[in-house]
Amino acid sequence: MKKLLFLLACLLTACTGVVPVENGVSRDLARERAARISNLKYDLSFTIPASPEEPCSGCATLRFNLDRKGQLQLDFRPGSQAVQTLIVNGREMSIDAREEHIVIPGRALRKGPNELSVSFTPDDTPLNRRQDLLYTLLVPDRARTLFPCFDQPDLKARFSLSLDIPEDWVAVSNSEAKEESLSVGRKHLSFQETPPIPTYLFAFTAGRWNTAAFERDGRPVTIYYRETDPAKLAQLPEIYRQIDASLDWLEDYTGIPLPFPKYDCVIVPGFQFGGMEHPGAILFNDTRMFLPEAPTDAEKLSRTELIAHETSHLWFGDAVTMEWFDDVWTKEVFANHFAALITRPLFPEIDYRTQDFRNFNIRAYEEDRTAGTNPIRQRLDNLQDAGLVYGNIVYQKSPVVMRMLSDTLGADAFREGIRSYLQRYLYGNATWPGLIDILDQYTDADLKSWSHRWVEESGMPVYPESDVLPNLSALGYGYYPMTERAIVTAIDSVTALEEPYQRLSTLANLYENMLHGRLSPAQMLSCLCGELRAERNPLVASSALGYLGYVWRYCPAEAESLLYELSRNRDIPAQVRISAFRSLVHLHRETVVDDELRGIWLRQQPWPDLDLSSEDYHTLACELALRRPQEMDEIRTLQRSRITNPDRLARFDFVWPSLSPDKFVRDSVFASLLEPENRATEPWVQECLRLLNHPLRQAEALDYIVPALDEMQEIQRTGDIFFPKNWIVATLSGHDSEEAASLVRGWLGSHPDYPPLLLNKILQASDPLLRSRD
């Protein structure tokens, strides 16, 4: 029946040229508009009151060429009550707003130049409004929630923005401000016209920002921030150095200078992603950019990779953009592939093959082994589901595949191919088949069938059963079944393998074989214990501790005493010790250990040569409060008194009630999270959910599982890209009981027609729980 309706709709479109008005942005609507509209410009103005309680207002003027008359749909989600006036080619029109669109009748439009003006009230969701602060985040389809537009990546436009904001605020957008004036407590700013960019990259932020300006060889970079801790602010020159190095690397590799007029970035407290690549106004998460005292290699690498990732997007994604979000992976794969290459020379002491394996393979396997996995390239019929195509397959599996492609062509030919791809599509749009056509000219290999296998099909390839240690090069990808003999050899010899990537790859293979029942969790645990006592490479150790976090429940006492021993032993490398200590803080059960941890927290005196950060003390306070309900208020008072930064204080006050020993209080915290207005700062919400569903409280948290699952569609509708998966992972990760598993199974059974992309997120997140209770 559905198919028949679809055919009818296609016939209707073909006969009349009119695309049906329906929610979201359908592929058909996007195709129809891309074929008709050109030379698009937006003039946007927003008036923003200081208080987040008062509504903003906006005006949009769109100028464009139409190559054919006929009805036109403008995307605007807030609906008719949010539209005040509509003027089409100089004539005020009555407003026909339905199904998230403003419908412009064909008679009001003309072939050639057209002008539409709309005054409206924007929805607050994509503005991320807080006290003294607001920032837009429009990817993938939130622009249509903020202002009337053609919200599709292949209708690039030049944007001219003006803002009316409180006079003591600072504003940043894609281009430089060209005029600024003050009057009666307000500041009026107008910005230069941008180069052609898609709607999802248009951005501005306004609020109380501090700035640090840097410049080298006539290339200025300004960093905006709200951090107040002098030790963290001392990291700003290093952040700039890495931005500068990334820009140099990319200009050299691509042969194309920075394709946008400026590079500024904004470090946002509680930002919901690691970063977002708006040209001229890249947003970064504060905890990813300002590292704790005595950072580990993993934390240092992760920051540099993030900076290099977002900077790579200026070429890959921003200057050359996918035609439709089914190819969003083409921008993410290049950003991660090049981020790894840019990072290498900045950390010559790091074994990059180990880092690539833990970054890409291990994280890709987490999703690719589950029933909810997906191909790298996914079909997308409507832009309203674009947020769901993101995940570890797009970010972590695709760089492994890109490395294979680069190895097939050879580094020089690959670079030539990438250069001609960029030159051909600069400031335009491209598709994956378009790139494969270009690269095909540089090799005799059959790229099309290779692409079909790796890009269009899903799942981990399964290799033939092996009697020797498989994938010791750590360059392969997939599940390598091992014979009993290979497993015994691996357990006995992993510690003695010379290269860190060999040890890491062997641990990963053992873990996958354990999940397939080829060795027991107890065998895996004893292997991890031996390996962790001997491991000197902090990257391998941190991944081994990750595996320990999954299998520790089978022998909790043994795991706890290992972590205690590792964190106290001064012969163990400092970075391995701190990682072990952090695991111990989460997992510990023994009263004597808890007493020692309390002493450390209270006196801020860790074990000798163990450097704890303020974030470590925050985590300690939370874990202690959970285990010591009678001391909860004292712990709160002391921990709170240690926080001076207002953004961190707001986070502390938001999160703390989730720790209450009173189930009634926790239930009301959970109920509040079911209201979208309480979910504005997504990382804080995730922290609450993790604490509410902490392993020690899981029996009392069973009530939250079904409502959290029921809320998923609403989370997708109101939250940003990564929130649906993060929401359900935060809910389920503390649970390992049969009751929890059967609640999830029951829920899945009673939702047979659930939207498939969203279902995949649930299947990925529930995989560890369901597998352990198979």
Ligand SMILES: [Zn+2]
């Ligand atoms: Zn990215």
